[in-house]
Amino acid sequence: MLSLVLSRILDGAVAVVSWAALLALTVSVAAVIAGWGRRRELLRRQGSPFIPARIQLGQAPFAAELLDVAAEAAALLLRFEGLAAQRFVALELAVQPALAVRADPRVLREILGDLVERAIRQSPCGRVLLAAVHLGGRVQITISDDGGQIDRAAWASRLRPAQRLAALQGATMDLDARTSGTTVVLRWPSGTGNQQIGVETTLPDPAGVWQAATPARASSNVER
DSSP: OHHHHHHHHHHHHHHHHHHHHHHHHHHHHHHHHHHHHHHHHHHHHHTOOOOOOOOOTTTSOOOOEEEEHHHHHHHHHHHTHHHHHHTTOEEEEEEOTTOEEEEOHHHHHHHHHHHHHHHHHTOTTSEEEEEEEEETTEEEEEEEEOOOOOOHHHHHHHHHHHHHHHHHTTOEEEEEEETTEEEEEEEEEBOGGGGGTOOOOOOOOHHHHHHHHHHHHHHHHHHO
16 A cells, blocks of 8 residues: 555656656747847848938939938937947937928938948947937937047048038038047928927037936846
8 A cells, every 4th residue: 555655656746747847848948949039130130231222313303301300310220220239339319309300301311321320330349329409490410429539531521422412401510520439410400390399408418328328227237
């Protein structure tokens, strides 16, 4: 009788261990599959750089649309995630709410795309900040990086095509090159959406934005 009871207890223990092992194996397989999925997505992003369609001047007339700056900026950074992942660059966004510009969407996207791409390429393992505010009756858009000092003359030469496009839209472009990084400033004619703001603000300093964001990211990582 005792041997029968022990046998049944042993069988039950074996069954429990078997189920536990099967459950652990299932969880491990699921984790591996999820990990491969994330890795595959990262590799896909790294292998799919953003290639903008170039505007040929004189080939098509410009349009004039009211564009939401925050939406355009967010979509642009999303499209450049692949290139940023390749070069280990953190993309930052700081846009004042309710900003709008009147522009041809193709022109705005090509100009900002050129500037963001150059900023990413020259600041490996660094950060790129796209910021925008309503200032002096215009929308001031800046693309800043911490890639170090550049050849100002060479940069200015490479910016000329984008400057021409901006000028055709009534916008201006300036370059602020320092030893700590580069900032390109676009001043775009305001759209009617800016009338809802009513208050002009100063442009956020890129270093201040990054310093404010760093503790928040560190706190988020600790919580995780």
